[in-house]
Amino acid sequence: MEQDLVLGIDIGGQSSKLGVVNARGTIIERDTFSSKGLNDLDSYINALTSSINALIEKVGGKERIKGIGVGAPNGNFYKGTIEYAPNLTWGRDKDGNPTTIDFANIVSEKVGVPVILTNDANAAAVGEMTYGAARGMKNFIEITLGTGVGSGIVIGGYVLYGHDGFAGELGHTTAVRGNGRRCGCGRTGCLETYASAIGVARTAREMLESQPDRASSLRDIPLEEITSKDVAIAAANGDELSKDVFKFTGTILGRSLADFVAFSAPEAIVLFGGLCKAGDLILKPTVEALEANVLTLWKNKVKVIFSTLDDSDAAILGAGALAW
Amino acid sequence: MEQDLVLGIDIGGQSSKLGVVNARGTIIERDTFSSKGLNDLDSYINALTSSINALIEKVGGKERIKGIGVGAPNGNFYKGTIEYAPNLTWGRDKDGNPTTIDFANIVSEKVGVPVILTNDANAAAVGEMTYGAARGMKNFIEITLGTGVGSGIVIGGYVLYGHDGFAGELGHTTAVRGNGRRCGCGRTGCLETYASAIGVARTAREMLESQPDRASSLRDIPLEEITSKDVAIAAANGDELSKDVFKFTGTILGRSLADFVAFSAPEAIVLFGGLCKAGDLILKPTVEALEANVLTLWKNKVKVIFSTLDDSDAAILGAGALAW
Numbered sequence: 164m165e166q167d168l169v170l171g172i173d174i175g176g177q178s179s180k181l182g183v184v185n186a187r188g189t190i191i192e193r194d195t196f197s198s199k200g201l202n203d204l205d206s207y208i209n210a211l212t213s214s215i216n217a218l219i220e221k222v223g224g225k226e227r228i229k230g231i232g233v234g235a236p237n238g239n240f241y242k243g244t245i246e247y248a249p250n251l252t253w254g255r256d257k258d259g260n261p262t263t264i265d266f267a268n269i270v271s272e273k274v275g276v277p278v279i280l281t282n283d284a285n286a287a288a289v290g291e292m293t294y295g296a297a298r299g300m301k302n303f304i305e306i307t308l309g310t311g312v313g314s315g316i317v318i319g320g321y322v323l324y325g326h327d328g329f330a331g332e333l334g335h336t337t338a339v340r341g342n343g344r345r346c347g348c349g350r351t352g353c354l355e356t357y358a359s360a361i362g363v364a365r366t367a368r369e370m371l372e373s374q375p376d377r378a379s380s381l382r383d384i385p386l387e388e389i390t391s392k393d394v395a396i397a398a399a400n401g402d403e404l405s406k407d408v409f410k411f412t413g414t415i416l417g418r419s420l421a422d423f424v425a426f427s428a429p430e431a432i433v434l435f436g437g438l439c440k441a442g443d444l445i446l447k448p449t450v451e452a453l454e455a456n457v458l459t460l461w462k463n464k465v466k467v468i469f470s471t472l473d474d475s476d477a478a479i480l481g482a483g484a485l486a487w
Numbered sequence: 488m489e490q491d492l493v494l495g496i497d498i499g500g501q502s503s504k505l506g507v508v509n510a511r512g513t514i515i516e517r518d519t520f521s522s523k524g525l526n527d528l529d530s531y532i533n534a535l536t537s538s539i540n541a542l543i544e545k546v547g548g549k550e551r552i553k554g555i556g557v558g559a560p561n562g563n564f565y566k567g568t569i570e571y572a573p574n575l576t577w578g579r580d581k582d583g584n585p586t587t588i589d590f591a592n593i594v595s596e597k598v599g600v601p602v603i604l605t606n607d608a609n610a611a612a613v614g615e616m617t618y619g620a621a622r623g624m625k626n627f628i629e630i631t632l633g634t635g636v637g638s639g640i641v642i643g644g645y646v647l648y649g650h651d652g653f654a655g656e657l658g659h660t661t662a663v664r665g666n667g668r669r670c671g672c673g674r675t676g677c678l679e680t681y682a683s684a685i686g687v688a689r690t691a692r693e694m695l696e697s698q699p700d701r702a703s704s705l706r707d708i709p710l711e712e713i714t715s716k717d718v719a720i721a722a723a724n725g726d727e728l729s730k731d732v733f734k735f736t737g738t739i740l741g742r743s744l745a746d747f748v749a750f751s752a753p754e755a756i757v758l759f760g761g762l763c764k765a766g767d768l769i770l771k772p773t774v775e776a777l778e779a780n781v782l783t784l785w786k787n788k789v790k791v792i793f794s795t796l797d798d799s800d801a802a803i804l805g806a807g808a809l810a811w
Contacts, residue, residue: 247784316751325752333750430650461653
């Protein structure tokens with residue numbers, strides 16, 4: 164039987180999403196399961212292989228599956244490992260510390276199909292190149308603006324992995340020097356602390372506190388409960404302070420993008436993830452700051468565009484595309 | 488006859504250096520000519536082809552030459568062009584403005600040998616990988632610390648050129664935000680304004696002015712005449728202020744290197760050029776700042792080493808290596 168399908172898996176802290184993908188990029192079967200209660204590796208792997216096997220059965224057996232592609236936090240493409248991922252409750256050692264899991268080998272042995280693994284932002288970049296806004300592009304940077312900020316850098320049609328498999332951590336480059344925000348990674352001033360959903364909420368809180376006399380519909384929400392979604396809704400409804408939050412966010416992001424361009428000279432930068440829902444509110448200041456800060460030779464040359472992939476499918480499609 | 492030789496050319500603002508290189512990386516014949524008086528393209532090309540032809544004759548004719556490799560400022564690998572190089576007096580249009588020169592094609596037609604061209608920092612990276620400190624490495628970044636700051640980024644054994652051929656302008660990424668130094672490129676805060684020979688001299692002048700009561704042997708030199716070499720000599724002789732100049736320079740450089748590591752996850756960063764003569768004075772603070780600022784997963788993993796290529800031969804060897 165022809166190997167005309169791949170299986171893409173998107174592993175997150177809360178849940179895992181699986182999809183069987185055909186050559187045209189359509190997800191023909193899917194499943195999702197929660198990580199809740201799966202607190203050790205064996206339990207998780209059992210739940211995962213059950214889900215995989217059920218899907219494979221549905222589409223007519225593993226003879227049709229060319230391979231399994233996995234997008235996982237801290238996924239290492241070279242080794243097929245997940246290394247020290249802080250948000251995976253089942254990825255810890257006996258003392259409860261995040262550890263290294265030989266993930267691709269374990270799953271491949273259990274299921275009997277080749278498994279390839281990468282991190283989630285790289286999977287999104289592969290999905291973008293195969294089915295999304297970067298089709299036909301050989302050099303672009305995918306920036307994922309979600310809870311955190313991730314990136315997948317594509318060079319000559321291939322994802323950049325570097326010497327150790329972890330290249331492309333642009334969320335942890337320095338956006339603000341000196342008095343930058345403290346980041347969960349231990350550094351300060353990381354792009355992630357400004358251009359993520361959490362960063363937007365933080366900026367909103369800071370602006371509300373530092374401009375106490377300024378009116379804003381965000382003041383109806385308890386300060387500590389404001390989310391980036393609240394800010395986006397308020398901005399879309401014309402709230403000036405909320406618009407300024409996105410302007411600030413886009414300015415920080417665009418300045419960083421100018422430096423990224425000097426590194427790899429991409430044809431385009433593709434923005435992906437929840438923050439993109441803000442549309443022009445985030446895009447305009449980002450492009451303005453990029454153009455104001457980029458070296459003359461790249462002015463008006465590098466496109467900044469939104470992903471055309473569906474948020475929840477991107478990692479499945481990207482991980483699946485890896486397996487072709 | 489066997490094509491057992493290549494010809495490497497290093498084009499600078501003041502002079503052009505040529506060398507015939509054998510497969511072991513030995514320069515077996517060389518020539519240099521000054522650009523003085525060569526104020527239009529025809530004059531320059533005539534001088535260059537005379538030099539090339541004389542060298543080729545010396546080694547037994549063009550049948551032995553596999554190709555000519557050129558390292559030039561603003562050289563574009565994809566197109567073989569030199570584009571808007573500000574320092575080449577012969578590279579200007581009728582109005583005296585820097586213009587685009589179809590360099591590789593012109594030389595190839597005149598000489599009858601294939602010509603390949605790249606920028607000088609990329610040529611140095613190729614030289615490093617072929618004959619220098621990066622032998623055997625597939626992923627590293629060459630940083631050239633000369634009058635300016637350039638870079639050649641090697642990924643999977645190939646120089647990174649990006650979408651348009653100009654990737655790797657790390658000297659023009661932002662090292663200092665907000666109140667950074669004005670750069671010749673039109674931006675502010677560029678790494679080049681701090682980590683170049685000119686940047687070191689500028690830092691020395693600033694420190695001498697801002698700390699008027701501090702003793703320093705640099706005070707024997709008129710302020711505007713202080714060069715990075717003066718600072719290096721003073722530091723080597725124990726002058727504390729001069730040591731602090733290098734400490735400051737290395738700290739700025741190391742912080743930027745931490746961000747570069749997050750981009751391409753290199754095995755090593757190779758420092759090349761005049762500033763390396765300062766040895767540990769520049770290396771130690773650079774490594775300290777890198778380690779203090781790099782993401783945890785790369786701590787104590789990325790080597791920072793000096794080039795082992797001779798300064799004046801690196802571009803010839805690198806350009807030549809391109810031609811193999």
